[in-house]
Amino acid sequence: MINDPVAWVVSISTIVMILNFLVGLYVKQYILPVVEDQLKNCKVVADARAWWGTTGLYGKSYRYAMVNLALTSTKRLSEKGLVDMNEINQVSLSHRRWICIPMRVFCASMAISMLGSALMGRLW
Numbered sequence: 001m002i003n004d005p006v007a008w009v010v011s012i013s014t015i016v017m018i019l020n021f022l023v024g025l026y027v028k029q030y031i032l033p034v035v036e037d038q039l040k041n042c043k044v045v046a047d048a049r050a051w052w053g054t055t056g057l058y059g060k061s062y063r064y065a066m067v068n069l070a071l072t073s074t075k076r077l078s079e080k081g082l083v084d085m086n087e088i089n090q091v092s093l094s095h096r097r098w099i100c101i102p103m104r105v106f107c108a109s110m111a112i113s114m115l116g117s118a119l120m121g122r123l124w
Contacts, residue, residue, distance in 0.1 A: 010116035013109045020106045028060040031098045035067055038091050041084040044070050044077060068103050071096055 039045040048066035052059035070083050071091065077083040 004120065006116050006119050010113050010120070013113040013116065016109045017106060017113065020102055020109065023102050024064070024106070027098050027102060028057070028064050031095060032060060032064055032067060035091060035095050035099060036063065038095075039067065039070060039084070039087050041087055042070050043082045045083075064099070065103075068099050071099055 036045055036049055044066050045063075048063045052062045070077060071088065074083055074085065074088050078085050078088075
């Protein structure tokens with residue numbers, strides 16, 4: 001039985017990361033191809049799709065990261081000519097949420113889990 005509140009936080013954040021992994025699998029399988037089809041003229045997405053297109057889960061993970069980058073860092077990438085702003089603006093809000101939210105949840109859960117592990121003295 002876990003009595004320490006920090007251990008509970010670490011356990012809950014680990015469960016959230018596992019659930020988020022499953023959501024990420026769904027997104028990579030079903031949502032990612034739809035969004036990539038909408039972003040055909042974005043150089044970042046097109047290069048990732050051309051290079052990692054048939055490499056399985058690793059390739060989908062990389063392509064997912066590049067689509068997430070294209071949707072979240074649009075200003076900087078558009079200055080360098082790596083994304084097409086018209087295509088970025090045409091991606092629906094629900095697809096943006098499916099792409100961006102799981103990555104942010106994973107990063108937050110990982111940070112909380114590592115901080116909790118460090119507070120418990122079990123990180124190193």
